[in-house]
Amino acid sequence: SVIGQINNVTFHPSYSYEDFVEGYRPVDNGGGSLVLCLEPGIFKRICREAQVNPEKKYILMVDEINRANVARVFGELITLLEKDKRGMMVTLPQSKEPFMIPPNVYMLGTMNTSDRSIKLLDAALRRRFAFIELMPDIDVLLGSKVGNLRLDLFLEELNQRISSSEGREKQIGHSFLMKNGEPATEPDEFARCFRQEILPLLQEMCY
Numbered sequence: 001s002v003i004g005q006i007n008n009v010t011f012h013p014s015y016s017y018e019d020f021v022e023g024y025r026p027v028d029n030g031g032g033s034l035v036l037c038l039e040p041g042i043f044k045r046i047c048r049e050a051q052v053n054p055e056k057k058y059i060l061m062v063d064e065i066n067r068a069n070v071a072r073v074f075g076e077l078i079t080l081l082e083k084d085k086r087g088m089m090v091t092l093p094q095s096k097e098p099f100m101i102p103p104n105v106y107m108l109g110t111m112n113t114s115d116r117s118i119k120l121l122d123a124a125l126r127r128r129f130a131f132i133e134l135m136p137d138i139d140v141l142l143g144s145k146v147g148n149l150r151l152d153l154f155l156e157e158l159n160q161r162i163s164s165s166e167g168r169e170k171q172i173g174h175s176f177l178m179k180n181g182e183p184a185t186e187p188d189e190f191a192r193c194f195r196q197e198i199l200p201l202l203q204e205m206c207y
Helices: 042-052 070-074 116-120 151-166 187-205
Strands: 006-010 022-028 034-040 058-063 105-109
Touching: 006 042, 034 042, 042 058, 042 105, 151 187
Parallel strands: 006 058, 058 105
Antiparallel strands: 022 034
């Protein structure tokens, strides 16, 4: 696939260094059989593209960054993520090529801190990222109603009760009460969301 200035990838438990940096992959040799060829991963390709286009900024958005074994995925590149190590060269173990992370490459990682797997996030990776907390925003629901129910007051009261009993990180996000970027207005849609999405979360918290 073509490398653009904004790229997305989702980490999962089987995601590996071979997917991210480089690794051997089976390739059809045209004769009906497969041969192993060394293929660049998504991050290596982004960095190569950024090197030849230093005037452009390249962003890699990693969803669920805490789902993979981050030490295994990043390998020796964990050092190069540091701000003062940008431009420093290392030799990749498989291709033996020199490699660096250019200063015009940026990585954004997302995670759900209510997920217990956050505790497994590698301490080395924690030190290399700045963290921004995104909490439920009732302002986007301000004044919106479903029938006589004010959505902002409903979410505020619900989250106050959740915070007092289960902790602030278990709060329900405002996106549950939105549809296509706008606050829900139809009673049937609100009822479906409450029964199928919000209620199961509450039941799990109170299990």
